Every structure is written in C-alpha cells, then in structure tokens.
Amino acid sequence: MSVPDRFENVKRLSLCIICLSKNHKVTQCTSTFKCKICSRSHLTSSTFSLSPAPQPTVQTTSAVDNLPMLQKTLLGWVVSGKYNSDTPFSTKSSAFLLSCEEAINFNLEQLWKLDEISSTPKLTDEKYNCETEFCNTVLRNASGRVVVRLPFKDTLSSLGLSRDIVFRRFTALERRLSHMPEIKAQYVAFMIEYENLGHMTRIEGPDLRTSHCYIPHHCVLKPNSTSKKLRVVFDASYRTTTQKSLNSILMVGATI
Structure with a gap:
C-alpha cells in the first residue's frame, strides 16, 4: 500500500x-x-517522499553564439547576455526602451478628457430656472448684506397651515428645557445673538390671512466644540397640513 x-x-x-x-x-x-x-x-x-518542487519552464533562444539571448519570462521577452562589437573596448553603454507611441498618445488623451472641466455644464430645467431666479433677484442692501429671494417652484399657499404644528413643537421644547436650566440659558443666549446679528426680525401682529410659513427649531449639542457647544437648527423640512414642507417647494440649484 x-x-x-x-x-x-x-x-x-x-x-x-x-x-x-x-x-x-x-x-x-x-x-x-x-x-x-x-x-x-x-x-x-x-512518511511522504519529498521531491523537489517543479520549476517553471523558461523558454530561451539564441541564434548565434556570443550574442544576446532572448528569454521568455512571465513579464514578457527579455534580451540579455553578451554582445561583441567591432571595437575591442568601449566605455559607452546603451539602453533601449521599446514602446508604442500610438497607445501612449491614446492613453494620455483619455486622461486629459477625465481631468477636463467642462466650460458649459448641462443643467436641468429646475437648476437653470433656479440660477436665473438668483441672477434676477440678488442684490446688496444699504448695510452691505447680500439679499436673495427664495426660489419657489410652487406657490407658498400650497403649504397649508403651519402655526399650530410649530406651536406644539415649541411648547414641547419649552417643557424639555425647563429640566435643563444650563442648556436653556445657552439656547436663549443663542437666539438673542441671532436676532441682534439681524438674521431674524420680530414680527408684531402678523396677518395670518396672507401666505406664511412658521419654521420650528431645536438645539444640537456639541460638548467637544471649541467655539459653540450649542447650536440652534431651523427645521424647514417638517410637513404642514398639506404634507408639504418649505424645502419641498423650493428649487434646487446646481452644485457650486
């Protein structure tokens, strides 16, 4: 056996x-x-008898003695060996590289096409209308602020009612912050600073018969932040009574 x-x-x-x-x-x-x-x-x-591992076969060919040998390897054909010139001694050495210029030129052309930035990007109808709306309405006021009109793609009246929903979220936020006095103090300070910077304006006696939209807000805590550990986020993606949000009726422009 x-x-x-x-x-x-x-x-x-x-x-x-x-x-x-x-x-x-x-x-x-x-x-x-x-x-x-x-x-x-x-x-x-x-015990198994150990035999030497088979070595890969290498194909070599040389037509004349004292000339370089052509050897076929896994990486292709390699020329190596002796070469006898007519002069008995020469200090010059030469190296040759065989390549196909057409293939190199083609690869370079493809690389340039990948890196090329199109001067006339293709825009969808919505992105084109959004860019046009921006160019027609952007202005700088007397204080130097840039004023831009919101690019609506649908009427503001399509949002439906929003005050009751936002008021319920605000009262829930007040109840939650009442148990966290330190965070509430930071929240109030942020909103006062936001108003003093002119980012929002108090509206006295709003006319609810006209088209309007209330936006809820909440806080995001970043304990490791070196600048502000509390930041207030305005949620324009919440849905009103018509199941539409402010963000859903705004056009989306091209990526800058």
Missing part, C-alpha cells in the same frame, strides 16, 4: 497518526515516538 493510501486509511478510521490509537486525537497523544526519516511526530511508514 502506498504512503498516501495508508494516510487516507488512518484518517478514515479516525486513528491517531502518531500511535494509531482510537482513544484520543493527535493533539492529545502522549507518545514520544519520532519518525526516523524526518524526526517528526508520526510513524516512519507514513
């Missing part, structure tokens, strides 16, 4: 390859027997 057949029978019978016992596994074997050929922990009769 050949050695591979013996080894397969030992595995099939679930025997220990060191002492051929059934009572334990190889890792639990306490036998000190060593193979007489390789000095490993298994029977000598189950």
